[in-house]
Amino acid sequence: MNSFAGKRLLALVRDGDYAHAGEEEAIERVFGDLPKRSDRWLLDVGCGRGGTADYLRKRGWGRVVGLDRDGESLAYARARYPEVEFVEREACAAPRYLPRRFTQIYLLNVYYALEAQRDALLALRQVAEEGAELRIFDYLDRGGFAEDPLEVDGESIVPHPVVTEAVSRDLAARGWRLLSVELLSEEYRGWYAALARRIEKRAPAIVDRGGEEALAYLRAVYRGILGKIEAGLLGGVLVRAAAA
Numbered sequence: 178m179n180s181f182a183g184k185r186l187l188a189l190v191r192d193g194d195y196a197h198a199g200e201e202e203a204i205e206r207v208f209g210d211l212p213k214r215s216d217r218w219l220l221d222v223g224c225g226r227g228g229t230a231d232y233l234r235k236r237g238w239g240r241v242v243g244l245d246r247d248g249e250s251l252a253y254a255r256a257r258y259p260e261v262e263f264v265e266r267e268a269c270a271a272p273r274y275l276p277r278r279f280t281q282i283y284l285l286n287v288y289y290a291l292e293a294q295r296d297a298l299l300a301l302r303q304v305a306e307e308g309a310e311l312r313i314f315d316y317l318d319r320g321g322f323a324e325d326p327l328e329v330d331g332e333s334i335v336p337h338p339v340v341t342e343a344v345s346r347d348l349a350a351r352g353w354r355l356l357s358v359e360l361l362s363e364e365y366r367g368w369y370a371a372l373a374r375r376i377e378k379r380a381p382a383i384v385d386r387g388g389e390e391a392l393a394y395l396r397a398v399y400r401g402i403l404g405k406i407e408a409g410l411l412g413g414v415l416v417r418a419a420a421a
């Protein structure tokens with residue numbers, strides 16, 4: 178679901194420009210404890226269609242820059258959310274192309290998609306202000322998912338979920354101090370069950386937009402994720418770290 182067409186289809190069933198588990202409820206879960214401050218600069222890494230960046234900006238968490246490598250998603254985001262700045266680049270290229278440093282950096286269902294997770298952690302550390310905080314909200318491999326992954330049409334659907342020990346080690350080696358690891362597996366189960374129900378409710382609109390194939394694909398992906406969560410292989414996690 179990292180393609181532009183995929184994200185557009187997803188927006189049909191997600192009620193907004195979000196391509197992460199739990200949509201607005203998850204945003205509140207991730208940022209609810211963060212005081213609102215108009216002078217804070219946030220960096221949304223893998224911002225997709227820009228819904229989260231604008232949600233945080235509009236509600237007073239600070240000024241937001243969105244970074245994504247997908248030009249089509251960013252063209253949509255720029256037109257829809259002109260008050261947010263969007264930069265079309267790879268996460269690892271952040272230090273070369275971002276105009277400033279940030280006090281809050283976050284990734285919502287992006288870390289699992291990064292081919293070069295460690296390089297990205299290093300690049301993001303380089304655009305972090307002194308004392309900045311990083312939040313990674315993502316799928317968690319609860320043990321056994323790597324050996325029994327989810328594939329649809331030969332494509333790996335959650336290629337690199339968070340592995341707690343690995344992310345702790347990788348953060349420390351790239352200038353981040355781990356603050357907390359919060360398990361959100363029950364929340365993920367509820368969010369994916371709700372999403373699977375919404376896909377069925379909106380099946381006619383999905384077929385209208387993308388054909389029977391799109392519906393079959395969405396079912397395979399989201400029932401598949403729910404199945405892995407229910408089997409205890411996959412879950413959700415929020416990792417917080419500070420610039421060391």
Ligand SMILES: C[S@@+](CC[C@H](N)C(=O)[O-])C[C@H]1O[C@@H](n2cnc3c(N)ncnc32)[C@H](O)[C@@H]1O
Binds near residue numbers: 267269292
């Ligand atoms: C599942 S979507 C999540 C989008 C958004 N964070 C949200 O919550 O709606 C993953 C996003 O990560 C972006 N992405 C994946 N790998 C990336 C990379 N190496 N650099 C920048 N963006 C990347 C994709 O283009 C896509 O927009």
